[in-house]
Amino acid sequence: MSRRDDTHLRSDTLEPGSAEPGYTKPGATGTVIAFLRNVWRQLTSMRIALMLLFLLALASLPGALLPQWNLNQAKTAQYIIDHPGLGPLLDRLGFFEVFASPWYAAIYLLLFISLIGCLAPRSWEFVGQIRSKPVSTPRNLARLPHHGRLVFTDERSPKQIADQVQKGLRGWRFTQREEPAAGDGMEPVITVSAEKGYWREVGNLVFHVSLLGILGAVAVGKMVGFEGSAIVIAGEQSEGICSGSPAAYDNFRPGLLVDGTNMAGFCLKVDDFEAGYTEAGTATNFIAHLSYTEEPGAPTQTYDLQVNEPLRLDGERVYLIGHGFSPIFKITFPNGEVRTYEQPFNVTDGNLTAEGAVKVVSPPGYTGDDVYLHQLALVGIFAPTADLGHGDLMTSIFPAPDKPGVAIQIYRGDLGLQNGSQSVFGIDQKQVDNGKLEKLNRDNMFIGDSMVVDGDGTVIEFVGYHQTVSLQTSYDPAQGYALFFAVTLLVGLMMSLTIKRRRVWFRIFPSSTGAGSAGADSSRNTSSSTVVEVGGLARTDQAGYGEEFTSLMKLAVVPTNQPSNASTGRP
Amino acid sequence: MAIDTALATLSDQLFGAAAASYTAALICAAVEFSSARTRKVQVNERELVAAGVLTVDGTSSGRPVIPTAQPIGHVAKAEKAPWGERFGRVATVVTVVGFLIHVGSIVARGMAAGRMPLGNMYEFTSLICATVVGAWLFIKLRQKSLPIGVFVLVPVIVLMFIAGAILHTEAAELQPALNSYWKWIHVSTVSLSSGILMFSGIASVLYIARNRYERKGSTGKVGGKLPELATLDRIAYRTAIFGFPVYTFAVITGALWAEVAWGRYWGWDPKEICAFVTWVLYAGYLHARATAGWRGSKAAWISVVGLISIIFNLFVLNMVIAGLHSYAGLN
Numbered sequence A: 001m002s003r004r005d006d007t008h009l010r011s012d013t014l015e016p017g018s019a020e021p022g023y024t025k026p027g028a029t030g031t032v033i034a035f036l037r038n039v040w041r042q043l044t045s046m047r048i049a050l051m052l053l054f055l056l057a058l059a060s061l062p063g064a065l066l067p068q069w070n071l072n073q074a075k076t077a078q079y080i081i082d083h084p085g086l087g088p089l090l091d092r093l094g095f096f097e098v099f100a101s102p103w104y105a106a107i108y109l110l111l112f113i114s115l116i117g118c119l120a121p122r123s124w125e126f127v128g129q130i131r132s133k134p135v136s137t138p139r140n141l142a143r144l145p146h147h148g149r150l151v152f153t154d155e156r157s158p159k160q161i162a163d164q165v166q167k168g169l170r171g172w173r174f175t176q177r178e179e180p181a182a183g184d185g186m187e188p189v190i191t192v193s194a195e196k197g198y199w200r201e202v203g204n205l206v207f208h209v210s211l212l213g214i215l216g217a218v219a220v221g222k223m224v225g226f227e228g229s230a231i232v233i234a235g236e237q238s239e240g241i242c243s244g245s246p247a248a249y250d251n252f253r254p255g256l257l258v259d260g261t262n263m264a265g266f267c268l269k270v271d272d273f274e275a276g277y278t279e280a281g282t283a284t285n286f287i288a289h290l291s292y293t294e295e296p297g298a299p300t301q302t303y304d305l306q307v308n309e310p311l312r313l314d315g316e317r318v319y320l321i322g323h324g325f326s327p328i329f330k331i332t333f334p335n336g337e338v339r340t341y342e343q344p345f346n347v348t349d350g351n352l353t354a355e356g357a358v359k360v361v362s363p364p365g366y367t368g369d370d371v372y373l374h375q376l377a378l379v380g381i382f383a384p385t386a387d388l389g390h391g392d393l394m395t396s397i398f399p400a401p402d403k404p405g406v407a408i409q410i411y412r413g414d415l416g417l418q419n420g421s422q423s424v425f426g427i428d429q430k431q432v433d434n435g436k437l438e439k440l441n442r443d444n445m446f447i448g449d450s451m452v453v454d455g456d457g458t459v460i461e462f463v464g465y466h467q468t469v470s471l472q473t474s475y476d477p478a479q480g481y482a483l484f485f486a487v488t489l490l491v492g493l494m495m496s497l498t499i500k501r502r503r504v505w506f507r508i509f510p511s512s513t514g515a516g517s518a519g520a521d522s523s524r525n526t527s528s529s530t531v532v533e534v535g536g537l538a539r540t541d542q543a544g545y546g547e548e549f550t551s552l553m554k555l556a557v558v559p560t561n562q563p564s565n566a567s568t569g570r571p
Numbered sequence B: 001m002a003i004d005t006a007l008a009t010l011s012d013q014l015f016g017a018a019a020a021s022y023t024a025a026l027i028c029a030a031v032e033f034s035s036a037r038t039r040k041v042q043v044n045e046r047e048l049v050a051a052g053v054l055t056v057d058g059t060s061s062g063r064p065v066i067p068t069a070q071p072i073g074h075v076a077k078a079e080k081a082p083w084g085e086r087f088g089r090v091a092t093v094v095t096v097v098g099f100l101i102h103v104g105s106i107v108a109r110g111m112a113a114g115r116m117p118l119g120n121m122y123e124f125t126s127l128i129c130a131t132v133v134g135a136w137l138f139i140k141l142r143q144k145s146l147p148i149g150v151f152v153l154v155p156v157i158v159l160m161f162i163a164g165a166i167l168h169t170e171a172a173e174l175q176p177a178l179n180s181y182w183k184w185i186h187v188s189t190v191s192l193s194s195g196i197l198m199f200s201g202i203a204s205v206l207y208i209a210r211n212r213y214e215r216k217g218s219t220g221k222v223g224g225k226l227p228e229l230a231t232l233d234r235i236a237y238r239t240a241i242f243g244f245p246v247y248t249f250a251v252i253t254g255a256l257w258a259e260v261a262w263g264r265y266w267g268w269d270p271k272e273i274c275a276f277v278t279w280v281l282y283a284g285y286l287h288a289r290a291t292a293g294w295r296g297s298k299a300a301w302i303s304v305v306g307l308i309s310i311i312f313n314l315f316v317l318n319m320v321i322a323g324l325h326s327y328a329g330l331n
């Protein structure tokens, strides 16, 4: 059986399916091959392609409905804790990492295999179609989705009618054929086959190939691209960052094949940062004034980095993705030594309230194990426009630094840094729980205020702040290709959706031979009538072929000088 | 730039006036629909003759010949009571007036805020509604006897009510993250294509209803008055193949914007996932139409699922799930 989708305009759809040629009873290996061939035929069928498309849509949904590791780790972890039964199971099955899960990959790989298997033979066939004439007229036009019959009593010969029809088929490819006459001494039957819309096929192919191209570009990007983010303090004394190794970043997310070598070697500093706000506190503009060198030894250049205006350097792109503050403290230690500490805090709300911790790891005047009794941590919040509305609790009521304040809780003892990495924005709560880190006094301070630490008389003064900028560096060498294929995809799609693929056949019987199946009609006809049978076939775009087909039929009608009746016009 | 409050108020008033016009049109359209007679699939021989095609002698005035089989792709008209038709005409006129007022409201809003009027959910819901109505008028003005205005206006009015009562926010400036020309291209094409695809989805819903009616015989009152399957299918398909490439373009510009704003062109943000799912569903709809056994009502169902996914993406997602896009929403 060679049943195919009957919309594919293949010749085999016009006649009843014939038994597969050369069919023999298979042996053992034959069975396997037959099985494989069957699987392949199934996989590359439109029905399975459709199923896989639905499956792809369905499988994407958990990515939107469940928290995802790659987007929000904290939320995902919380979700798993909140759902102790289902959470860990879903996690193991990859539901929190849908787009990296094996089952998701299986679906789209099958889909693309199906696509290749479907389109390769189709393209091959298409090449054949272009090189040959429009297919010959099917025997029984009445079986086509669009068909009709015209009877003429005028003097035109079949040949004349055929020529007239052809003249009307502007923009179509057509051919005339003769079929053997019905009996001796009779004129032959003339057929006209015509088709149009070959570019639709080209567009369809371009579209599907572009899908493959996009998949490839995405895959390459995931392999060799990376993202790194860092918080940089703005101001004259800003250290900035130097790309060139993953260590430059606070957080580095490499592609599968990235080993950290061969990164662009630019350095940048944030000289100044500006933010504008409306009275309601909505941000109107952010600008980070950068100075940078493209590579070691290159001249220093400047750039105004803004949201939506990344700095593009040697394939890498630097983005402004956020900003915040780093409070500055002047600490006078018991031995009289004065030191300045500064630490970026982590913004937690729209008014830029920021949380963080300043850690004094090696307090002066102590040596050996004594250090671990006198390390300090200043844990708390920074509020650019501080408000003490809720009792003693400081919050920020406006994002601009109009009245900066800090609320600081002091800890002293062993910070536990030697036990492994800990967040830069907080302390290790275990050290507090096991008594190694002692919780002391807390206070709210505005600029110039100071506090005295319980016990040893250390003085902490809040002297000011710097603005900080969160920068992200992205590298994806394949994104240009992704865009290229997106454009060809769109062009292919538009070609394939606007160009109509149509076939039409005319079979013109000479006077009084009668159409074979004329039946009852012929009794109504006078002996010298010419019968024209017309059949039409459209592809998926059959919607609307009705009217068009009617006007195609009119091509055979006796030409009149009257303007043609417009009621059959296309909508 | 300051907000022009007088213009902003005018915009709100025009929005209300447009909704009122649509409601008036809805009432007329309801009369039109309920007075439409039940349509049966039929071949109208006289029409074919009028088309100058099927005559015995090949001239357009000769004796008619009956075609051998199926109708040649024309639509039989239901005979309508004249007053129903008149109501239909009034409905169309009032809809046109409402549409113009609606466009005025959108323009005034943009001028009031000094930017494209697509900065928040209220604004793009308004544009989507205008697009649905525009698509409907485009079809209706070309094909007079299509008494399905009710089914277009009801969802539009519901959406406009939601927009006016729940989503409405005062005209305001935007966060810098939203200021990019890609954003304007992206959001406007998303709104336009969503409106068109929503209209297509409505036609598919009607297709399913009509299909049910035809298969079960003459039980449904509503189904019988609906246009024929071929008409509904054509409307759904034509609008879909117009809306789908625009939607594709919108998704691509969204990726371009994301590249500029967030450092990657695609990151499987919830909004991006839903856009992708919607896109795949419409690809599935077009595929289904080329698949044996999937044409007709199965394809129509896919289009309806696509409609649901558009609504989900535009409304539910913005309000419920926080992603990078979420600040485009309510606050």
Ligand code: HEM
Binding pocket: A007, A008, A043, A044, A045, A046, A049, A053, A111, A112, A114, A115, A116, A118, A119, A204, A208, A211, A493, A496, A497, A539, A540, A541, B280, B282, B283, B284, B286, B287, B290
């Ligand atoms: C990766 C997923 C796929 C997507 C997003 C997709 C999308 C589309 C779209 C939007 C169309 C409509 C354009 C038109 O009508 O010409 C289409 C048509 C088509 N697709 Fe796909 N497709 C995919 C996979 C496949 C596969 C796996 C096959 C083969 C089994 C296939 C075969 C076809 C064919 C034959 C048409 C032409 C239908 C016609 O007009 O006759 N596609 N596809």
